Amino acid sequence: MRRLWAWGAFLLGLLYFVLPLVGMTEFSLKMRRGEYSFDAYAKVLGDPRFQETFSYSVVMALFTIAFGVLLVVPTAYWVRLKVPRARPWIEFVTLLPLVIPAIVIVFGYIRLYNTSSWLPLTGSATGTNVLLMFGYATLALPYMYRAVDTGLRTIDVATLTEAAQSLGAGWGTILARVILPNVLVAVLSGAFLTFAIVIGEFTMAALLNRPAFGPYMQLLGANRAYEPAALAVISFSITWLCMGLIQIVSRLAPKPPSQPN
Amino acid sequence: MSESFLSIRSVRKSFGATTVVQDFNLDVAPGEFVSFLGPSGCGKTTVLRMVAGFETPTSGAIVVAGKDVTRLRPNQRNIGMVFQSYALFPNLTVAQNVGFGLKVAGMGKADIDARVKEMLALIKLPEFGDRYPYQLSGGQQQRVALARALAPKPKLLLLDEPLSALDAKVRVSLRDEIRLIQKNLGITTIFVTHDQEEALSISDRIVVMYGGKAEQVGAPFEIYNRPQTRFVANFVGTLNVLEGTVSDAAAGKVALAAGEITLPGRLDGARNGEAVSLALRPEAISLGEKAGADTRLAGQIADVHFLGSVIRVKVAVGDNVVSLDTFNSPSAPPPEIGQPTGISFAASDLLLLR
Numbered sequence: 146m147r148r149l150w151a152w153g154a155f156l157l158g159l160l161y162f163v164l165p166l167v168g169m170t171e172f173s174l175k176m177r178r179g180e181y182s183f184d185a186y187a188k189v190l191g192d193p194r195f196q197e198t199f200s201y202s203v204v205m206a207l208f209t210i211a212f213g214v215l216l217v218v219p220t221a222y223w224v225r226l227k228v229p230r231a232r233p234w235i236e237f238v239t240l241l242p243l244v245i246p247a248i249v250i251v252f253g254y255i256r257l258y259n260t261s262s263w264l265p266l267t268g269s270a271t272g273t274n275v276l277l278m279f280g281y282a283t284l285a286l287p288y289m290y291r292a293v294d295t296g297l298r299t300i301d302v303a304t305l306t307e308a309a310q311s312l313g314a315g316w317g318t319i320l321a322r323v324i325l326p327n328v329l330v331a332v333l334s335g336a337f338l339t340f341a342i343v344i345g346e347f348t349m350a351a352l353l354n355r356p357a358f359g360p361y362m363q364l365l366g367a368n369r370a371y372e373p374a375a376l377a378v379i380s381f382s383i384t385w386l387c388m389g390l391i392q393i394v395s396r397l398a399p400k401p402p403s404q405p406n
Numbered sequence: 407m408s409e410s411f412l413s414i415r416s417v418r419k420s421f422g423a424t425t426v427v428q429d430f431n432l433d434v435a436p437g438e439f440v441s442f443l444g445p446s447g448c449g450k451t452t453v454l455r456m457v458a459g460f461e462t463p464t465s466g467a468i469v470v471a472g473k474d475v476t477r478l479r480p481n482q483r484n485i486g487m488v489f490q491s492y493a494l495f496p497n498l499t500v501a502q503n504v505g506f507g508l509k510v511a512g513m514g515k516a517d518i519d520a521r522v523k524e525m526l527a528l529i530k531l532p533e534f535g536d537r538y539p540y541q542l543s544g545g546q547q548q549r550v551a552l553a554r555a556l557a558p559k560p561k562l563l564l565l566d567e568p569l570s571a572l573d574a575k576v577r578v579s580l581r582d583e584i585r586l587i588q589k590n591l592g593i594t595t596i597f598v599t600h601d602q603e604e605a606l607s608i609s610d611r612i613v614v615m616y617g618g619k620a621e622q623v624g625a626p627f628e629i630y631n632r633p634q635t636r637f638v639a640n641f642v643g644t645l646n647v648l649e650g651t652v653s654d655a656a657a658g659k660v661a662l663a664a665g666e667i668t669l670p671g672r673l674d675g676a677r678n679g680e681a682v683s684l685a686l687r688p689e690a691i692s693l694g695e696k697a698g699a700d701t702r703l704a705g706q707i708a709d710v711h712f713l714g715s716v717i718r719v720k721v722a723v724g725d726n727v728v729s730l731d732t733f734n735s736p737s738a739p740p741p742e743i744g745q746p747t748g749i750s751f752a753a754s755d756l757l758l759l760r
């Protein structure tokens with residue numbers, strides 16, 4: 146009886162989540178009257194603006210990931226090693242992007258870095274791209290930091306650092322050869338989350354007026370019938386692919402940490 | 407002692423207001439194996455970490471091979487370190503772990519491979535190069551950690567309770583192996599432990615520490631047989647204490663509840679009537695009459711523990727209970743509780759604790 150209820154609840158949840166997806170997918174296949182076809186997908190994928198915006202966002206995502214890793218891994222490592230008392234504060238700061246809406250952040254950016262400011266980043270396309278990348282990194286910060294910090298918890302950071310130091314290693318070597326490889330799985334899952342966030346982000350890209358994938362989806366959605374559904378399915382698959390990759394990567398993680406006790 | 411290779415000079419270390427190491431002095435000869443022995447929290451690890459460079463002394467100096475290293479960073483000291491928790495790099499294979507220090511030093515690949523092979527042979531794990539740390543037992547991991555520390559030919563080897571995480575059998579075999587390797591390489595070594603048997607069995611010298619201070623420094627035989635402070639006497643080995651009062655200082659006589667003991671020439675400076683404690687190791691006491699004994703006391707069997715090859719007997723002597731060991735003999739059953747008996751020992755074996 147209890148099992149029955151459990152299955153019932155599960156089924157209800159499944160319907161709630163899956164039904165809209167099924168409906169959307171079905172609709173996206175109905176561009177040709179009277180039969181299913183991939184016409185909408187072909188149209189979307191063949192659209193040069195799709196290709197442009199999508200590759201723009203992918204490149205932005207890669208830069209954001211690189212920046213995030215370079216920022217978060219040394220920071221989280223240093224905090225754990227040298228100032229463990231500051232961990233709650235750092236954690237609080239990294240959570241701020243979840244409570245401060247992106248629109249607030251981006252308006253702050255525009256105020257601070259507009260063309261008549263001391264650092265006119267918005268004055269050029271490159272400057273705006275850099276600004277957008279910082280914005281994305283901020284949005285991804287809670288996920289990236291958490292992932293890396295959790296990864297660091299699985300190794301004995303202090304002792305491994307001392308072991309490496311006694312063997313002559315400096316900070317760069319320790320980070321690159323001891324710390325990073327041991328939190329790689331965590332870093333990768335943070336990276337895939339960052340990727341998913343950047344690909345779907347709308348507010349920042351729109352307000353900074355960059356040709357990203359998010360604003361393109363919105364534009365298409367406002368003007369077409371079948372293509373937006375196809376686009377939604379595509380972007381949904383990308384997100385799911387990222388989640389799947391996180392799973393695979395953590396499954397492939399070869400070595401459990403070798404600490405006693 | 408020959409000239410010292412490691413010299414710890416008047417080192418003090420405070421964390422905030424608490425001083426955990428005070429006025430610590432030690433000179434270690436080249437190739438010497440020195441153990442730090444003491445109870446938990448006495449500052450053993452802190453001294454070791456200052457030698458390694460992980461902590462900076464509040465005052466004092468540390469000199470290695472004639473060079474003051476007090477302010478040198480740990481990665482510039484060329485000192486090998488072995489940790490209680492092994493601390494192998496989990497992402498690297500055994501061979502990569504052992505070669506880590508060599509690679510950091512910029513050694514060529516062929517040379518690294520040769521040295522790693524040599525080190526794996528030294529620790530008797532020649533076939534284990536491709537394994538990862540998690541595929542090894544604790545004892546094997548610790549041997550790899552030893553090889554990793556020794557591979558770059560460090561000036562000093564520091565071991566912080568390297569055997570504490572291992573089970574008893576491995577602990578004994580690995581400690582002998584460490585000592586053997588250390589002797590063969592002739593590397594100056596400091597070994598931290600709170601296990602007295604470990605320290606007594608493998609050290610050239612032992613530093614007994616208590617409350618951040620070196621209580622006594624000496625060879626195991628000296629530490630065990632001639633402890634200079636009450637703490638050392640009690641901490642190292644089992645000790646029987648007989649409480650008495652000086653009855654005739656000039657003649658060296660001490661009155662106990664169970665009789666009188668004469669300690670010729672050992673009570674100089676004592677006052678008559680002063681309370682003294684006399685201590686004896688269990689193995690210095692015999693049940694009944696023993697050849698060479700010059701002191702006898704009457705007592706009563708208080709307890710008998712049959713331990714197999716050894717029988718530990720407790721004898722009530724006056725107000726004191728002393729433990730002594732006799733060997734098991736199949737033809738003679740152990741004594742019975744309550745049976746009156748005598749004990750004998752040589753007065754020169756008595757330790758005077760004041």
Ligand SMILES: Nc1ncnc2c1ncn2[C@@H]1O[C@H](COP(=O)(O)OP(=O)(O)OP(=O)(O)O)[C@@H](O)[C@H]1O
Pocket residue numbers: 421426444445446447448449450451452453600
């Ligand atoms: N970083 C630190 N900050 C404050 N106090 C410390 C620090 N490191 C050690 N101590 C204190 O110094 C004292 C000595 O510590 P230490 O680790 O040297 O002891 P130990 O002899 O190695 O003990 P154990 O046998 O338990 O390892 C302890 O009271 C400890 O609390």
Ligand SMILES: [Mg+2]
Pocket residue numbers: 450451452566
């Ligand atoms: Mg310790």
